Amino acid sequence: MIYYMILAVSYIACLMPGRLADAVGRSIALVLWPFLPKKRKELAVKQIIDCLGVTETEAKHIAKESTLRFGSMLLEVLRFPYINRHMEDFVTIEGKEHMAAGLAAGRGGIIATGHTGNWELLGGALSHAGFPIVGVAQRQKEAAADKFINRYRTMIGMHITYKDDVREMFQMMKQGWAIGLLADQDANRKDGIVLNFFGHATNCVTGPASLARSQNVPMVPIFITKQKDGRHRVICHPPIEVAHTKDKKKDIADALQQYQNILEAHIRAYPTEWFWLHDRWKSMRNRS
Template identity: 35%
Template sequence: MNVTYGIMKGLAKIACNLSEEKANYMGELMGRLFLKLIPLKRKQISIQNILRTEITDDIKKAEEIAKSSVLRFGPMCVSMFRFPLLDKKNPSKYANIEGKEYLDELVKNKKGCILATGHSGNWEMLGALLAMYGYPLLSVAMKQSNEGFDRFLIEYRSLTGQKIEYKTGVRDMYRCLKEGYFVALLCDQDPGKTGILSDFFNIPTLTATGPAHLSLLCDAPVVSVMIHQEKNKKYKVKIWEPIKAEKNLSKKESIKQITDIINKRLEEWIKKYPEEWFWLHRRWKSTDRLNKKA
C-alpha cells in the first residue's frame, strides 16, 4: 500500500470514529498545523494578493484574512474524511440551494452544462452535495503528483456519486456534455500563457477560457456555482442564472463576454466571503509576466 494513501485512509478512519464535536476539533488542529507548515514567502503572497484586490487597504486586516483562509483547510479536510458518513439520500440536511431551479430545468430538458466554480469555501463538499442531490456531475480533476494522495481523492470524491475524470481533451468533455452531464470546472487559477485578459478586481487578468469555448462548441450554458458554510454549520450553495453569449457577437466577443461574467460573479462572491478564497495561489503570476514584456 502506498504510504500516503495509508496515512490518508488512517486519518479518515479516525475522523469517522469521532463525534461531530471532536471531529470539528480535529479540523481546527489540522488547520493550525497547515498554518505552521506554510512557508513565510507563500503567506506574504497571500497578503499581497489581498491588498492588490483592494478588499482592504489595512495590512492587519489582510493578515487576518490570509490566516483564516489557511485555517479553514483543516475543517475542509476532515469534512472529506467523513464523506462515508454522509446521508446521501437526504442532502437537504446539509445544505440549502439557492437557484436550484436552474439546474432542475436543465435536467428536465436533458441538457448538459458547464459548472463554473472556484477554490472558495469547501469546494469538495460542493461537488459532493450536487452529486447527492442527483445531478449528473462530472468533476474534472487535475492528476496529483503523489499517487497515493491522488488515489485517495478520486476514491472519496466518487463515494458521493460524482463521476471523476482527469483534465482531458475537448472531445471527451464534448461527449459528456452531449450525454447531459454537468461538467464542473475550477475557473479561478492562473492559466499560464493561455487565456485572455478579463477584469478581475478591476485588474485585467489572464483568465482561462475553457468554459466559454466549451459553451460555444457544445451549445451548452455556463452556470456559476459557489458554496459557503453558515454559522449553524449548514452549507449555502448559490447557483446563478445560466450564461449564454449574445447571438450577434463574434466567437472572440462571445468568449470574452462569458469569461467576463464568470469573473464578475466570482469576484462578487470573494468580496462577500474573502476569508474563504485560496489566496495562497499566485493568481496574477502570468499576468505580471505579460505586463513586463509589454
C-alpha cells in the same frame, strides 16, 4: 500501504462529531501555519489589500483564516463516507431552478466554480439533489492520494474524468451531464484571456466558456459556502448564455467577464473562504 493508512484515518474521522472534526482540522492547520513560506503569506496579504482595500491587519486575518480553513476542509473530505449518508443534514441548495434550467435542453451544461468554500463537497451536493455531475480532476503526483480522492469523489455521486480527457467531457455532455470546472486561477500566457477582476487586468482560463460555446450549452456559476452552524450553502446563479457570433474570442470574453463579476461578488461576501495563497496575477507580471 499509504492508501490504506488514509482510509484508516478516514474511518476515525467519520466517528467524530462534526464540530470536533472541525476543531481537529483547524488545530492541524494551526500547527502547520508557521511553516508556510513567508513570501507566500506576504503575497496573500498584498493580493487581499489590492482587491478588497482593507487594512494590513484585516488582510493578515483574512489570509490566515483562508488558509486555516483547509484543515477543516480536509477532515470533511475524510468524513465523506458519513456525509454521503446524511447529505441533507450538511448542505442546503439555493437556486436549484437555475441549475435545472441550465440542463433543461438535455444537452448538458457547464458548472463554473472556484477554489472557495469546500468545492470538493459541491459536486456531491448537486449529485444528491439529482443533477448528473462530472467532476474534472487534476491527476495527483502521489498515486495513493489520487486513488483515494477520486474514490471519495465518486462515492458522493460524481463521475470523475481527468482534465486532459476532453473527448469524454464532450460525450458526457451529449448524454445530459454537467461538467464542473474550477475557473478562478491564473492561466498560462498562451491559453488565457485578459479580463477585469477586482479592478485589475487578470489572465483568466477560457475553458468553461469555450466548452459551453462549442457545445451550445449554458454556463452556470455555482459556489458553496460554510455557515457558522457548520452546514454548507450551495448558491446557484442564473445560467450564462455564451453567444455564438463570428467573433469567437469576444463571445468567450463576454461570458467569462460575467462569470468573473459573479465570482468577485461572492469572494467579497465570503473573503476568508477563497484561496488567496494562489499567485493570481503571476502571468500578468511575467508579461511586463
